[in-house]
Amino acid sequence: MDPQAAPGALSADLPGWPPAPRPAGLAAALGLVAVTAGLAQLELWALPATEATVPLILLTGVLVSAVAFGFWTGLFAALLAFGALNFLFTEPLFTFHIDRVQDLVALWVFLLVAGLSGWLAGRLHDRAEAARTRAEALVVLGELSHDLMGAETATEVLTAAERHLARLSGAAMIVTPQSLASLPASALAGAERCLRTGQPQPAAAPGWPGSDLGFLSLAPDLALGHGAPSGREAPHRARAIAALADQTRTALQRLDFAENARAERLRAEAFATRSAVLSSVGHDLRTPLATILGAASALRDLDATLTAAARTDLLTAIEEEAGRLNRHLANLLQLSRLDLGAPPRSDWVDPGDIALAAATRARRAFPGARIEITLPPLPMIRSDGGLLEQALFNLIDNGLAHGAAPVRIGGKCDRGSLWLKVSDAGEGVPPLLRAWLDGPDLHPAPGQGGLGLAVAKGIARHLGGRLTAPDGMPLLHLPETP
């Protein structure tokens, strides 16, 4: 246990004296002794010559008082019973005089026995009371422990701590610098000092000026206010309260560690994604570069021996690969722009026109590619035409590269939503990529060659829509009026 957590009240642990009697207990003891005295009188009247049992009957009252109300009440009852025996049942009657020596001895023995009985029974009562208090505290701590284990947010932890502390100490509150204003004036100084120094601030002792609330620090700028434990079990309660604060602190720390671990994991994942992107970009850029450099150097070094057809083909390869390089770079720049999260432009655009533009661009980039547009008349939407065209172009590119011709652009407008589908005759997006499309990650999945699909997904999200592939074919969903 954190030594700082132990409140000052603990220094008064086990003073050695049982708790002071309550007036109600004393009154009840008086009543009980009166009743037993009455019963004894009744017995003497009904059955003369049974004087010997009178002390036993009186002793019963003493025992009952001690068992029910504790040590001091038991002792008080013993004195009363002693007085009653002397006054009512010892010659001369109705005086406190004692004539016979044997009566005097009997009375003193009675007082001794009654006192001992009261003391023993009272101790028993106090011990039982203490055990019950401790068991209660243990139950509360156990339940708290269970609740804290299940808590997933700091709020849940603090709510559980507050609830259980209220059971232990009668009053409980979470104190932060912001909540200081709502505290009673008497508690303000203690709470403020606890927040500032992190030191526990015990409640003022009963009858002394000061706060009736104690404060335990949980974290910087966070403290737990609790009612002052009182009675003989106060030290135990104070210890239980400190243990509760300790558990709460540990739970908060655990959440903190979990949060740190989560942040670290996210950072590591982001790092892994970044290196996956870099490696994928590297591959994308390197292949066309290798072709361009190789073909250009072959044209220069082997000029004399290359056939005319080979020369033309090498030049075509250079041109095509330069185009590919350009597209990769455009996607790369687009992706980093989407990462920056600039707001999209919002103009009135005709989705049909955009699809046509994307198809035209694709036909230019991939001569001979079969691209068909089967779009019904679609309403104008507010969107960013340039981005939408790029997304469609990437989907066409993807279909041509990984699917089978022809690539078809279809679409429909339904319940305020616009759907554009880019399908091909191939098998569609593999299941792993479909799951990636549905996920939040904008960067390409590891092993996903190329950035085209990632950029299309980013654009769809940027425009307020999403990109999915429920049946394997990419489906671009856009709100009709974003």
Place this chain on the structure above:
Amino acid sequence: MTPRPLILIVDDEAQILRFLGHALTAAGYDTCTAASGAEALTLVTRQKPDLVILDLGLPDTDGKTVIETLRKTSDLPVIVLSARDQEMEKIMALDLGADDFVAKPFAIGELLARLRVCLRPLRREPRLRLGPLVIDPAAHRVTRDGVELHLTPKEFDLLLALAETPGRVLTHRQLLARVWGPAHVEDVPYLRVFIGQLRAKVETDPAAPALILTEPGVGYRGAAQDPRDR
């Protein structure tokens, strides 16, 4: 007329196969192509190429596995195409028995130089030459312009290894295993010290070595005999 050597090009990028096909044909080689490791191994058995140009990143198997499989049955020269960031891959491929590597992207001249070196038969001459050096393995003598150089036995072995395969890269592990034995294949710093000593004795300007060339991170290369192969 001697038959044109047949080169098998293994790469999954169609554009690379396309330009390499034209370039190698124009350079006087016959070519056949494979887009996967399995196809490459089939073609090796069926067409019996004289050399394989192998990309390390293949769709079906790792290029290193292809080398391993090849080396079980043949000494067919293999030139590995690798990216600059695949340093480890490249070294492993060489240690597995690849003859040389060319980093992508490359100019065709570089690849043709490596091809010529690898296609040249291993020299079994009584006297080897490395630039101005004449090495007599039987007599353990090295002379430069007729003047004898005094080398320790290890330095001599090192020089001999590099001179036997001029123009071809030897990895650190290959050199260490050859000169110091298989127990010392990890002692790269040791090798560096010996190369430094050897250069001080054989190079005209040890600060700008022309006979023993460094392949950063991979190993060393003896200077090529043919100026075109540098």
